[in-house]
Amino acid sequence: MVVSRSFQEIFDSIDINSPLSLPKCKNNVLQIEFTETKTNETVYNNKPLLPFAASDIYYSSIINSRRLTALDSDCKAVYEISLNIEDSYFIFTPGDTIAIVPHNKKSEVDFTSKHLDIKEVLYNDYKLSLDSGQKGAKFPAHIPIKSNLYHVLTHCVDLRAIIKKLFLLALSTHTKDENERKIMEYLCSSEGSAAYNTHILNKGICILDIFNTFKSCKPPIELLLEYLPRLLPRPYSIVNSQGPVIKICFSVMEINNRKGLTTGWLEDLILKNDIESQMEKLSLGVTEHKIPIYMRKNMNEFRPPTSLDTPLILIGPGTGVSPYIGFLEEREKLLKNADSAGFVWLFFGCRDPKLDFIYEDELNKFVTSGVLSRLSTAFSRHGNPEIRYVQDLVKENGEEISKLLVEGARVYICGDVKIMANQVKEAFIECVSKYTNRSINVAELFISNMQKEKTFLIDIWN
DSSP: OOOOHHHHHHHHHSOTTSOOOOOOOOOOOEEEEEOSOOOOOOBOSSOOOOTTBSSOOEEEOEEEEEEOSOSOTTSOOEEEEEEEOTTSOOOOOTTOEEEEOOOOOHHHHHHHHHHTTOGGGTTSEEEEEEOTTSTTOOOOTTSOSEEEHHHIIIIIBOTTSOOOHHHHHHHHTTBOSHHHHHHHHHHHSSTTHHHHIIIIITTTOOHHHHHHHOTTBOOOHHHHHHHSOBOOOEEEEBOSSSSSEEEEEEEOOEETTEEOHHHHHHHHHHHHHHHHHHHHHTTOOOOOOOEEEEEBOOTTOOSOOSOTTSOEEEEOOGGGGHHHHHHHHHHHHHHTTOSOOOOEEEEEEESOTTTSOTTHHHHHHHHHHTSSSEEEEEETTSSOTTOOSHHHHHHHTHHHHHHHHHTTOEEEEEESOHHHHHHHHHHHHHHHHHHTTOOHHHHHHHHHHHHHTTSEEEEEOO
């Protein structure tokens, strides 16, 4: 058995003869039958809908891109791309989002098919059926009942989803090496809950990691189709206010030495387009890459108010600042025909102003022109160590903020960390309590009512 050191340590620390409290393993309900044909036909029992779709899918292309952060190992790569929507029917306003429909990397699909020894039937048509002996059995909604495995492994299932305990337990029953199987069973058990959290959940371990670590784990493909969740579209805030293009901003994440599925793909396209642009100058031509996108419903009404007189407090650390560029662009146009406007205060946070202060020039221009009344910044790895995050800035300016809230200001919080949003909300509650003579409970109710009235809006993602 060759496993990673951390899993080997688990094996060394457990009594392999000690009984474990394991959940009940579900019986497999899917049965697959391959044919000799390769028609590429895909049929669903009930085709799943696109989540929060406000349009059909449109195949766009990147017409422009730029890197917003420095080329430095101390900060993540953040890009802005412009997507062509000239021939689409998309209508959007500041605060709206699009979704990009992703696909799994070919190298990861190939790795999976090779490990499971299904390469010979990867492109063959298949038909799915249910085990007649399993009462109440259902087809997973996102799995076609007729298709081919290459299509399903590429477009339908999330190969990078964190392995859940029941899936891991089912995988253990198809693991030949006894020591590997014991580790997997322990991680599924009540006794191994802490180990599961530490080694699986917190590390984002997926089926690719399991196959790479537990070499003798070779389940039938039906098991993956039954347990792997749907590969979901990824939402992105729209940066610009209008036009024949949609601009989005994204950071390239990395987990377990893998770049983000969609952000890594987009970065590859950007870098490839740069090379192809150079080739075009040599008259070698350019290949256009199509990206499937669609408009999403603005479910929580995360958009600026119709009245320019309403004061705004905008909280956006990192890429969370991106939708506010559209807010301010739209405001700049409306101010040309306005007699007055409310106070607009933007709080931005990043690590280092020299590395990842994205949209710095744009924000400073909005301040200079009066579109943005005030810009407050927090740098977690630079400058004053007492002011590190946007929530610290909120507390420091609590008296002024509380006054704006009482005057009817709207609050917008946008970012990619749930903890940040909760801490910012707590900072607002603390300020309202301290500077408006309210108890903490009453201040909580004040902010809660703002949320109900859609005047305290939060847009976060993981």
